[in-house]
Amino acid sequence: MKYIDEYRNKNLAKIILKQIDGLSHQPINLMEVCGTHTVAIFRHGLRKVLPPHIQLISGPGCPVCVTPIRYIDEIIAFAREKEFIITTFGDMMRVPGSTSSLEKEKAKGADIRMVYSTLDALQVAEDNPFKKIIFVGIGFETTAPTIASAILKAEKEKIKNFFVLSMAKLIPPVLKGLLESKEININGFLYPGHVSTIIGSQPYSFIASQYHIPGVIAGFEPLDILQSIYMLVKQIENNQAEIAIQYERAVKPEGNEIALARMKKVFNQVDSDWRGIGRISRSGLEIKEDYHPFNARKFAVEIEETREFEGCRCGEVLRGIINPPQCSLFTKICTPENPRGACMVSSEGTCAAYYKYGNNI
DSSP, rough: OOOHHHOHHHEEEEEEEEHHHHHOOSSSEEEEOOOHHHHHHHHHTTTHOOOTEEEEEEOOOOTTTTTTHHHHHHHHHHHHHHHHHEEEEEEGGTOOSOOOOOHHHHHHHHEEEOSSSHHHHHHHHHHOOEEEEEEEOOOOOHHHHHHHHHHHHHHTTTTEEOOOEEEOOOOHHHHHHHHHHHSSSEEEEOHHHHHHHEEEEEEEEHHHHHHHEEEEESSSSSHHHHHHHHHHHHHHHOOOEEEEESSSOOOOOOOOHHHHHHHHHHHHEEEETTTTTTEEEEEEEEEGGGGGGGGGGSOOOOOOOOOOOTTTTHHHHHSSSSOGSSHHHHHHTTTBBBSSSGTTSSSTHHHHHHHHHHHGO
């Protein structure tokens, strides 16, 4: 555990915090885009130790959270048809749709199976040749290459009962959407380490050049995040706007070329809906016509009328406009045991992080 301990050194953290405080005392708003960063910040109590003039705002970096209710209803519609087996990551099971959830449908007898990878879903398809297996393709650029790889593997091995319901989304376009909305004042971005291992730093460059907002791609340990904040504040104080990489041990400027090539081969960029944010141009991934045989949307299912849960402010949380305690449902009606919005379900959700680590704020 020596390696981890080096990134959690208390004395080094104090030095970095002192350096941050010495750089500036003007109000600074930094958005951590990634849900994993949000959880790490809460878990290690970083909000509590940062200088009060530096505010961290949680962004739309939880793939489960940003999936609109209509998409959840679409998955449920497939689950209600006997010919399908639904395979999905565990976070999706308890996300509420308009009137149900995958967990509730499974309790009613639907064949819904939690998997840990797309290869697990492919195995389900091989083991059940007389059923149609649908993999719920939720995720950002981190997950999309694995979904593309599964489709390519299914084609190569002639697995004809495997299908993907693509709901994958892209991070840079939604950040542009947030900036264009002008709802919040963001002085800098902490960019997601996992996503950036795939796409690199170049896709964020337009934010620095067009909006003059600096960004740092950050790792996930306490010292990673504190060093990234220091790098951001230093840019802001020097009136600079560049995309820097703190997480150099995992991220290259050009990203992962093999993963990017697989995404490009299988998917087209399309306009996509984000929960609480709206339709964002070229922010989603849809399966190309060449791979239409693996597209679950070739099957027609009846999707119920979408209904939002009254009072849920998950969308405003995702846009960084409010913190979860400002929602009247938070901890009163909406809890991890009885979630009313996706932000309370996912382990990367801001509401779930506030609920679990509230004492570290």
